[in-house]
Amino acid sequence: MSQTEAPFPESPASSDEYSLDDLLQFAESNALNALDKSKIARTSPYTVGKFLTRLPVDDRRVVLRLLNIEGVAEVLSEMDSEDAAEVIEAMRQARAVKVLEALDPDDSADIVGDMEEANQHRLLNDVNPERAETVRTLISYPEDSAGGIMTTDVATVPKEFTVRQTVDHLHTLHDEFEHIYYVYVIDKNGHLLGTVSMRDLVMAKTNDIIGDIMHTELRGVLNVLTDQEDVTLVMAQHNFHALPVVDDDNRLLGMITDDDVIDIIQQEATEDFQKAMGAGGDESLNDPIAESVRRRSPWLLVNLLSAFMAGGVISLFEEQISHLTILAVCMPIVASLGGNAGGQTLAIVIRTLALGDFEDQDARRVLIREATKACLSGIIVGLIAALAVGILGHHWDVSAVIFVAMIISMSYAGLAGALIPITLRKLKLDPAQSSQMFLTASTDIVGFAVFLGLGSWVLL
Structure with missing residues (x-):
C-alpha cells in the first residue's frame, strides 16, 4: 500500500488536536506526511514529545518540520534531554541555533549538555553570545545540582527602585521570562538582599521604595552545588513557587521553580525504583x-x-x-x-x-x-x-x-x-x-x- 493510500485516523469533528493514539496510528501506517499542520500545532507539546520518543530521529524531524521554532522548542523541552539533543544535532545549523535560542536557558543547557563535545562547540559558536555564555555556565555545574537545573531568567531590581519602576521593569520582561513569581533585590555586585512577591507589589503604593518593602529574612536560599534531592526537600518545607540559587559569596545566579521540582521528584522516584531492581536509573522502554x-x-x-x-x-x-x-x-x-x-x-x-x-x-x-x-x-x-x-x-x-x-x-x-x-x-x-x-x-x-x-x- 502506498503512503498516500495508507489509512490514518479520522478524529472526531469536535477534536482540534491529536491524541497519542492518533499519532501512533499515523506512524504505524507510515503516514507522517499526512499529519495536519494546524492540528499538530494545537496538540499538547507533551503529547507530541511522548510520540517523538518512539520514532527514529529522521521521522522526528518530519513531524517537527510541521511546527514553527517556538513550537519545536516547546516539544523538545518536554522530551528527555538525550532524545532532544539527538534531534537538534540532526537539524540544519541555522534551524538548530534558532531552536536553542527559543528554549529556556535551563532547557538549552540540559540538551546541549547531552551533545557530543564537537556539536556543542559547533552550535554554541553561532548562538547569541549572551545565551551561549549562559549555557556554558549552566553545563559547568553538576547535572544533579541546583546549578544544573536552575534557570537564569530571574527578575531582579536594585533596592532603590520604586514600586512603579519595578512594575514597569516587569512589563519589559513579561514576554522574555516564563516564570515571574518573585522579584529578587540585589546590589550592584549581584548579591541577594531580599525578595518581593507579586502580592507585595500589588498591595504597595506606587511610590514606595523596594528596599523598604522587601523581605530580608530569606528562607529557602540554595547554594549552587546543592543536590537536587535536597532541593525538593527545601521546596516542600517552605512551599514557595521558586527558590533563589546563589554562589558561596551570596551572588544571585538563578532560581528553581516548582515545575522543575516536579520533574526532579518524578525523575528521582523512577530512578530509585529502577535502580532497586537492578535496571539503569534513566533507562526507558525505548532505549536501544x-x-x-x-x-x-x-x-x-x-x-x-x-x-x-x-x-x-x-x-x-x-x-x-x-x-x-x-x-x-x-x-x-x-x-x-x-x-x-x-x-x-x-x-x-x-x-x-x-x-x-x-x-x-x-x-x-x-x-x-x-x-x-x-x-x-x-x-x-x-x-x-x-x-x-x-x-x-x-x-x-x-x-x-x-x-x-x-x-x-x-x-x-x-x-x-x-x-x-x-x-x-x-x-x-x-x-x-x-x-x-x-x-x-x-x-x-x-x-x-x-x-x-x-x-x-x-x-x-
Missing part, C-alpha cells in the same frame, strides 16, 4: 536493546552469584532433603516470606531516607523497630503456615520447624531490609541501588540455612 542489556547484565551477574550461594547452602543439606522431601516442599515458603517481609521494610526505609526524615542517630532505633515488626509478623504468618502444614500434611513436627524458622527468617529480613539501605547511605552510595537484589540474596541464604538446619536437627 544493546544499551539496556549492558546496564542490566552486571546486576544480573551479581544476582547469579547470590543464587549460586543460596544453592550452595541447599547442597549442604542434600542428604537430609532426600530423606525427608517435605523439607524441599516447605523450603521456598520460608525464603519467599522472608524476602517479602524484608521488601516491605526496604520500601519504608528508602522512602524515609529520600524524604530526609532519617538521622544517623536514628539507625539503632530503626533497626530494632523493624526487626521487631518483622518478628511479630513472623509469629502470625508462621503460626498460620504451621497449622496449614500440620492439618493438610499431617507433619506436626515439620510445623514446629517451619514456625520457628519463619520467625527467625522474617526477623532477619526486617533487620536486613533496614540495614542494607542505611549502610549504603553511610558509604555515600545510593540507598536504592540494587538494594532489592542484595536483600533477596541474603534472605534466601538465611532462610534456607535456618529452615534446613532446624529441620535436620529436629527431624533427623
